[in-house]
Amino acid sequence: MRSRVQRLGLRSVVLAYLAVILVGPLGIVFYRTFEDGFGPAWDALTTPETIHAFKLTLIITAIAVPVNTVFGIVCGLAIVRRKFPGKGVLNAFIDLPLALSPVVVGLALFLLYGAEGWFGGWLDDHGIQVLFALPSMVIATIFVSLPFVAREVIPTLREIGDEQEQAARTLGASGWQTFWSITLPSIRWAVIYGVILTTARCLGEYGAVAVVSGRLQGQTETATLRVQERWESFDLAGAYAISIALATVAILVLVAMTVIRPREEAH
Amino acid sequence: MSSTAVVEPRRVRASGDRAATALSLGFVTLFLMVMVALPIAALVWEAKSDGAQSFWDAVTSPQALAALKLTLGAAAIVALLNAVLGTMTAWVLVRDDFRGKAAVNAIIDLPFALPTIVAGLTLLALYGPASPVGINVAYTRTAIVLAMMFVTLPFVVRTVQPVLRELDTELEEAAHSLGASQTTTFRRVVFPNLLPGILSGVALAFAKAVGEFGALVIITGNIPYKSEVSSVYIFGRIESGDSAAAAAAAVVLLAISFATLLSIGVLRHFATRHDRA
Amino acid sequence: MRKFVYLGAALLALAVALAATAGIGSAAPANSADTKLSLVAYSTPRAAYGQLIPAFQKTADGKDVSFTQSYGASGDQARAVKAGLDADIVALSLGPDVDELVKAGLVDAKWKKQSYKGMVTDSLVVFVVRDGNPKKIKGWNDLLRPGVEVITPNPFTSGGARWNVMAAYGAWRKQGKTDKQAQTNLLKLFKNVTVQDTSARNALNTFASGKGDVFLAYENEALFAQSQGQDLPFVIPKQTILIENPIAVMKNSGDKEKANQFLRYLRTPAAQQIFADNGYRPVVKSVLEKNRKKFPVRPGEFTIDQLGLGGWDKVQKRFFDPDAGIMARIERQVGGVTG
Numbered sequence: 001m002r003s004r005v006q007r008l009g010l011r012s013v014v015l016a017y018l019a020v021i022l023v024g025p026l027g028i029v030f031y032r033t034f035e036d037g038f039g040p041a042w043d044a045l046t047t048p049e050t051i052h053a054f055k056l057t058l059i060i061t062a063i064a065v066p067v068n069t070v071f072g073i074v075c076g077l078a079i080v081r082r083k084f085p086g087k088g089v090l091n092a093f094i095d096l097p098l099a100l101s102p103v104v105v106g107l108a109l110f111l112l113y114g115a116e117g118w119f120g121g122w123l124d125d126h127g128i129q130v131l132f133a134l135p136s137m138v139i140a141t142i143f144v145s146l147p148f149v150a151r152e153v154i155p156t157l158r159e160i161g162d163e164q165e166q167a168a169r170t171l172g173a174s175g176w177q178t179f180w181s182i183t184l185p186s187i188r189w190a191v192i193y194g195v196i197l198t199t200a201r202c203l204g205e206y207g208a209v210a211v212v213s214g215r216l217q218g219q220t221e222t223a224t225l226r227v228q229e230r231w232e233s234f235d236l237a238g239a240y241a242i243s244i245a246l247a248t249v250a251i252l253v254l255v256a257m258t259v260i261r262p263r264e265e266a267h
Numbered sequence: 268m269s270s271t272a273v274v275e276p277r278r279v280r281a282s283g284d285r286a287a288t289a290l291s292l293g294f295v296t297l298f299l300m301v302m303v304a305l306p307i308a309a310l311v312w313e314a315k316s317d318g319a320q321s322f323w324d325a326v327t328s329p330q331a332l333a334a335l336k337l338t339l340g341a342a343a344i345v346a347l348l349n350a351v352l353g354t355m356t357a358w359v360l361v362r363d364d365f366r367g368k369a370a371v372n373a374i375i376d377l378p379f380a381l382p383t384i385v386a387g388l389t390l391l392a393l394y395g396p397a398s399p400v401g402i403n404v405a406y407t408r409t410a411i412v413l414a415m416m417f418v419t420l421p422f423v424v425r426t427v428q429p430v431l432r433e434l435d436t437e438l439e440e441a442a443h444s445l446g447a448s449q450t451t452t453f454r455r456v457v458f459p460n461l462l463p464g465i466l467s468g469v470a471l472a473f474a475k476a477v478g479e480f481g482a483l484v485i486i487t488g489n490i491p492y493k494s495e496v497s498s499v500y501i502f503g504r505i506e507s508g509d510s511a512a513a514a515a516a517a518v519v520l521l522a523i524s525f526a527t528l529l530s531i532g533v534l535r536h537f538a539t540r541h542d543r544a
Numbered sequence: 545m546r547k548f549v550y551l552g553a554a555l556l557a558l559a560v561a562l563a564a565t566a567g568i569g570s571a572a573p574a575n576s577a578d579t580k581l582s583l584v585a586y587s588t589p590r591a592a593y594g595q596l597i598p599a600f601q602k603t604a605d606g607k608d609v610s611f612t613q614s615y616g617a618s619g620d621q622a623r624a625v626k627a628g629l630d631a632d633i634v635a636l637s638l639g640p641d642v643d644e645l646v647k648a649g650l651v652d653a654k655w656k657k658q659s660y661k662g663m664v665t666d667s668l669v670v671f672v673v674r675d676g677n678p679k680k681i682k683g684w685n686d687l688l689r690p691g692v693e694v695i696t697p698n699p700f701t702s703g704g705a706r707w708n709v710m711a712a713y714g715a716w717r718k719q720g721k722t723d724k725q726a727q728t729n730l731l732k733l734f735k736n737v738t739v740q741d742t743s744a745r746n747a748l749n750t751f752a753s754g755k756g757d758v759f760l761a762y763e764n765e766a767l768f769a770q771s772q773g774q775d776l777p778f779v780i781p782k783q784t785i786l787i788e789n790p791i792a793v794m795k796n797s798g799d800k801e802k803a804n805q806f807l808r809y810l811r812t813p814a815a816q817q818i819f820a821d822n823g824y825r826p827v828v829k830s831v832l833e834k835n836r837k838k839f840p841v842r843p844g845e846f847t848i849d850q851l852g853l854g855g856w857d858k859v860q861k862r863f864f865d866p867d868a869g870i871m872a873r874i875e876r877q878v879g880g881v882t883g
Contacts, residue, residue, distance in 0.1 A: 092531075100306075101497075114627030189432050190429040200376040215614045227384065254373055489739065
């Protein structure tokens with residue numbers, strides 16, 4: 001087994017890395033939030049606009065996460081367990097949304113759903129509001145958080161192999177039964193981490209959603225937009241307070257998922 | 268590892284299997300078409316809307332090329348750093364045990380949950396002119412790498428963690444009992460199994476670093492030709508009313524990212540060929 | 545067979561959820577008898593309009609009017625309106641952004657012929673300096689001294705930053721320099737710029753974090769920041785440009801008359817005083833004179849239409865064309881690229 005020195009050395013390097021890149025910045029957020037007491041933080045969190053903004057963020061997240069989870073699992077299974085031409089291209093395609101900066105995502109959605117866009121005329125004729133309303137904000141959020149579950153599931157599926165699934169088949173289980181009883185439990189940690197990552201990403205999304213939201217005060221402002229608004233109004237404590245609230249939600253989701261996880265398979 | 272020494276019985280493909288393949292593929296393709304391909308097609312269309320010469324001028328302009336070089340170089344460094352440090356972090360989180368480990372595990376995803384402006388502001392506060400630790404790298408190229416590291420931190424960690432959990436430690440113990448050293452065991456037994464996870468995370472980290480905007484604009488100098496990354500250059504083109512040039516630069520960046528992601532996929536395919544033998 | 549059912553059910557649930565959420569209401573439900581006006585503005589006057597709208601609603605004209613408000617970067621807002629963002633009134637940071645909407649057929653070209661040339665507030669370009677002004681920065685020539693670090697947003701990513709460039713150029717022209725000399729000075733100035741942020745707010749943050757000796761800002765933003773407890777001493781150079789912020793009613797506004805009543809209200813002394821309290825120079829002379837202590841006279845003040853600059857139409861083309869403009873050339877030279 002690893003020697004004690006090696007173990008401590010590795011741990012120190014990792015903790016130092018996390019301290020510099022992650023813990024430091026988080027510490028600043030906490031410090032600045034409560035620098036002048038609880039007042040500014042509380043004020044920022046309890047205005048009607050902020051509360052509405054949180055509701056909006058949670059709704060968008062509640063739609064985007066299940067959608068991307070289903071996509072990620074189906075996609076992962078298709079790529080790892082099935083043979084078809086163009087697999088490599090499909091695989092590379094999945095990560096592509098990340099490579100677009102939020103400004104470009106906004107531009108692309110304007111080009112599609114804007115008044116002069118591809119679908120703009122049709123949407124207008126039928127009275128459907130995509131831009132500057134919830135639908136485009138959900139689309140943008142799904143877009144920027146698309147690959148995470150797939151990327152978690154794929155390497156895990158490769159690692160565990162499909163012997164158990166094949167065994168179940170030869171014993172007469174249907175595809176669906178195999179999926180629910182064998183496959184899904186075996187990738188549970190991948191799905192859990194994927195959901196956690198996706199949720200965190202949906203909560204923290206700013207740029208693309210800001211562009212397509214129209215920034216309508218009290219209507220299409222998400223929590224991250226409120227952070228921006230507080231910062232522009234020189235209320236740094238308030239901006240950081242909202243950020244802490246978002247981080248708290250993300251951590252709560254992580255705790256919930258690791259606690260409620262499906263029962264461990266006997267190894 | 269998952270290979271067996273027994274010859275696998277020939278699988279009987281029922282028609283249900285074919286249907287399942289078709290259905291899942293169909294769903295995935297449809298979803299990707301609507302969600303990913305459509306917006307990208309709109310960008311490509313916009314990029315060529317001023318004509319081929321305009322497109323060419325836009326992507327070969329010295330400013331665009333300088334931004335591209337800077338962005339790709341920084342993203343490559345960040346991807347490599349993440350591969351190493353992310354794997355180490357995943358290892359410590361899965362294999363090690365210490366007080367506060369659960370807390371450390373819980374905060375790994377926070378770079379995502381925080382809006383990018385918070386990342387920029389806090390990194391500036393810590394490692395800028397007013398640094399409490401005396402480190403001032405703001406407005407330098409180091410700041411670009413730093414900001415990118417923050418926003419890509421969770422990737423390799425989270426893609427390697429589930430793989431590491433599933434890894435059967437029996438093989439490592441077997442290798443040890445056969446006299447293999449720590450390094451050899453890692454190199455020959457553990458690493459090949461982690462590689463798909465690492466490469467998945469690296470691909471994500473590279474793509475995200477290339478597309479990062481919000482955290483970077485706060486902490487970098489944004490001087491054109493010197494410290495301006497592609498996402499800021501593209502933003503400048505949009506603000507100047509030249510969305511065709513912006514789309515052109517975005518499409519080129521996308522194409523390069525796509526090629527890189529494909530290469531990583533090929534690399535992974537090559538590195539795991541023994542699993543399919 | 546079951547999997548089809550599950551998949552279908554999941555998709556149906558998603559579709560229903562999406563449809564149900566399409567009608568998410570606002571934080572404050574509005575009375576259906578109200579007139580609804582939609583104000584799309586740039587980011588800085590948020591606090592001002594936050595006071596002006598309730599004040600307007602206390603007047604006879606504004607009694608049953610409810611407002612939707614949107615604040616963001618001026619250029620972004622103009623683009624959003626072009627893409628279909630519902631607006632009755634647009635209040636942007638500079639004329640060219642409204643002209644973009646004229647080009648798109650959304651605002652009448654005659655908006656500039658309204659009262660006060662279509663402007664609703666003014667401001668000036670000023671120098672924010674360090675406490676005690678250690679580098680003794682008083683005028684534009686001080687910015688050219690070696691070793692002076694200047695912070696300004698990038699004029700191509702921040703429309704408002706174009707005011708800074710024209711203030712500098714115009715100031716040198718006002719001092720008697722020729723066009724060529726002024727351009728040379730602009731180049732020297734940008735060689736001293738160490739950070740070019742994407743927006744004025746970001747640039748303010750950069751300066752506040754300790755970078756740079758002088759920050760080219762707008763007087764109203766500096767005053768507002770001071771009112772929010774930020775330590776930002778500033779100097780107004782003798783020659784500087786008058787920043788003029790436009791406001792216009794949209795052609796397709798649902799209630800043009802009410803919108804115009806709001807615009808008229810904004811130019812009443814009461815409303816202009818609210819603007820003044822928020823750091824803006826009033827366009828109404830009497831209110832400006834009343835607030836002279838806060839807004840000192842600058843002898844070398846000029847506008848974009850004077851000094852032969854030719855107004856924004858000419859200036860946009862000459863200075864800010866992304867490829868052939870003077871600023872594009874200067875950025876290239878500063879970046880070490882020949883040509």
